[in-house]
Amino acid sequence: MNGQTELKPYVIGLDLGGTNSVFGVVDSRGEIKATTAIKTQAYDNVEDYVKASLEALHIIIDQVGGIDTIKAMGIGAPNGNYYKGTIEFAPNLIWGHTGIVPLADMFSQGLGVPVALTNDANAAAIGEMTYGVARGMKNFIVITLGTGVGSGIVVNGQVVYGSDGFAGELGHVIVCREDGRSCGCGRNGCLEAYCSATGVARSAREFLEKSTEPSLLRELNPEEITSLDVSIAASKGDQLALNIYEFTGRLLGEACANFAAFSSPEAFIFFGGLTKAGDLLMNPIKESYNEHVLKIYKDKAKFLISGLEGSSAAVLGASAVGWEL
């Protein structure tokens, strides 16, 4: 380390998703100076993926003044292991589902800067702490409500990685022990099976089947209903859609009440598509939390929606991992 480090004003963030890989060059205030993207699954093997990434990256790196302006790179990726910088058995990646991919090392060798990698939800947590609503907080939990349910847990100002780098999988806490819904992980009753976007769509199909209540959702093919359809119906005042949000929020609130007994966080921060429902989701979460939580924790935790806006949130989160290096 020398004084030079101070002169490097940018980090690179990579939001590595199942469909797109979005890169951004980000400054310390969280402004994205340049951005690019490639298709994650257009490559059969990781060598070709990294090669294509580096080609795309060199263009935006040149735009901001060359590699000497880059301090580090942060990657948010499914099944990312922070300790090892690897992606391990990621079911949704063609080039990553059967083994352990040392992606941080590959990018570090290609760029000549330090690279850190973690899972997407941990990246979101670091992003909130660096640029978002968790600035100044030492104890909080980010819960990502997307295709799945992920979590990034911060204790004493540090992300909880656990003994193996895989801590913080609160989407796979069992919330329903009897007749729980099957989950992608092979077990039953996980929080993710209820409170992800796909879980909400599944709730819609269940609710439609169990009642004869009229609903805008009945105009759709049940198999094709998405959480967005539920959201649109709810925003039009559709009672059955509103009940689905109530059900989803209450389950999340109950789960958070159990999480409080673990790390007593200052805030629960929700991130991802489902949070667009706003109070429709947040109000039942808060009500249910206060009903279920141990008395000593009551009315203490804040319930917040991510402060990282829109499509750039995941890139910002990933870039924040780079600042930690």
Next chain:
Amino acid sequence: MNGQTELKPYVIGLDLGGTNSVFGVVDSRGEIKATTAIKTQAYDNVEDYVKASLEALHIIIDQVGGIDTIKAMGIGAPNGNYYKGTIEFAPNLIWGHTGIVPLADMFSQGLGVPVALTNDANAAAIGEMTYGVARGMKNFIVITLGTGVGSGIVVNGQVVYGSDGFAGELGHVIVCREDGRSCGCGRNGCLEAYCSATGVARSAREFLEKSTEPSLLRELNPEEITSLDVSIAASKGDQLALNIYEFTGRLLGEACANFAAFSSPEAFIFFGGLTKAGDLLMNPIKESYNEHVLKIYKDKAKFLISGLEGSSAAVLGASAVGWEL
């Protein structure tokens, strides 16, 4: 701070229980050099309690060479708040159940040494890290199985105190959402209602009522059955008593599987009276854990019984809190 600190070879540990307050002067290897005790509830107010404690303490402090040999004091107490050094609304303490008692400050003023206070389970966790089976571990969870169920969670080598000093109440995670047993905390279905010593006695009454299976426990007045009776019957091969341990262990294993999704600990360490059952309890815990845990955590965590022996364990744990100062 000056060189003098190095010359102070001892800390005082206070295990503050509902019945007895046990004090020990402990060296850095965990040897108890002198010990004394007073009755916790023989005093109507905390001033008298502290006065009596100091009188008892001065005798053993003199035995080891006077107050100049004492570096600090650590207290393990019910409802202890580490951040504030207070005992807050402790239901089982005559002089502590209605308010906030600044016990660390009171002892610090009385002795002229720094004093830290935390709850009993956190003290046990620090004790395991300092003198016990968790030496060298950075991520583990201690679960105390006594009258209640407590927990001390260590992440990145630090006890998790959370935003308010009250984190780590895993005995009050809800494990049974439908028709859960009532818990002392006023809610239903807490782990503590099943897996504490009183929970095991309650299971015995339920099991006896639900079946007509012959059992040594039928010779006892059901209302007077204790976890010790169940343990004795089990050690004689009594099938119903064995089933109670199986039931208790399986619930603990399921709960630990959820805890793994939080902090992915290197070990779960069990502490307290119920652990005397040994494999009768530990085997069903391990089996149930591996059946229920998310695949990525499988076969990773160790399941250990506390390395702090016998009646001195709680004093050692409390004293270890003093070393952290």
